[in-house]
Amino acid sequence: MAYWLMKSEPDVFSIDDLANRPQKVEQWDGVRNYQARNFLRDQMKKGDSVLFYHSSCKTPAVVGIAEVIKEGYPDHTASNPESDYYDPKSTPDNPRWYMVDIRYVRHLEKPVTLSQMKANQSLINNELPLIQKGSRLSVMPITKEQWQIILSLE
DNA sequence: GCCAACGTTGGC
DNA sequence: GCCAACGTTGGC
Numbered sequence: 141m142a143y144w145l146m147k148s149e150p151d152v153f154s155i156d157d158l159a160n161r162p163q164k165v166e167q168w169d170g171v172r173n174y175q176a177r178n179f180l181r182d183q184m185k186k187g188d189s190v191l192f193y194h195s196s197c198k199t200p201a202v203v204g205i206a207e208v209i210k211e212g213y214p215d216h217t218a219s220n221p222e223s224d225y226y227d228p229k230s231t232p233d234n235p236r237w238y239m240v241d242i243r244y245v246r247h248l249e250k251p252v253t254l255s256q257m258k259a260n261q262s263l264i265n266n267e268l269p270l271i272q273k274g275s276r277l278s279v280m281p282i283t284k285e286q287w288q289i290i291l292s293l294e
Numbered sequence: 295g296c297c298a299a300c301g302t303t304g305g306c
Numbered sequence: 307g308c309c310a311a312c313g314t315t316g317g318c
Contacts, residue, residue, distance in 0.1 A: 274311045
């Protein structure tokens with residue numbers, strides 16, 4: 141089983157929104173970055189664990205846990221002209237963008253903040269992608285060690 | 295294939 | 307709101 145970290149802006153979609161969804165499930169649409177797309181399409185597997193991270197907000201932090209319940213499939217928002225995520229270069233025959241479905245597992249007892257993680261020597265030594273300079277990926281793989289260290293901070 | 299211009303991300 | 311870092315676009 142693999143481990144992932146996924147970013148979301150809480151003003152757009154928060155861990156509470158996920159918890160309040162029917163079945164607690166959300167389609168993770170709107171990813172428009174090739175490296176992240178490749179992870180969604182090729183590597184995320186049913187049963188993988190996800191850290192849910194709030195970005196672009198007052199206190200950026202890991203706030204909860206989710207799991208992958210449906211593996212990569214075409215992101216239909218790319219072919220919807222009404223969608224903010226519409227991409228005319230993506231076609232149903234040759235979809236450019238992919239998404240997965242995730243299901244809420246739980247909130248962290250206490251969010252683990254970005255500043256906490258940046259100050260953690262184990263995470264620095266382990267080169268957690270989130271705290272690398274210039275890291276902008278919205279979907280990133282993390283190791284079991286990184287997963288355990290982050291949860292030990294909760 | 296290079297690279298300047300532009301757009302986006304996301305912390306601060 | 308600022309700006310550094312990064313990704314994409316498109317002319318040449």
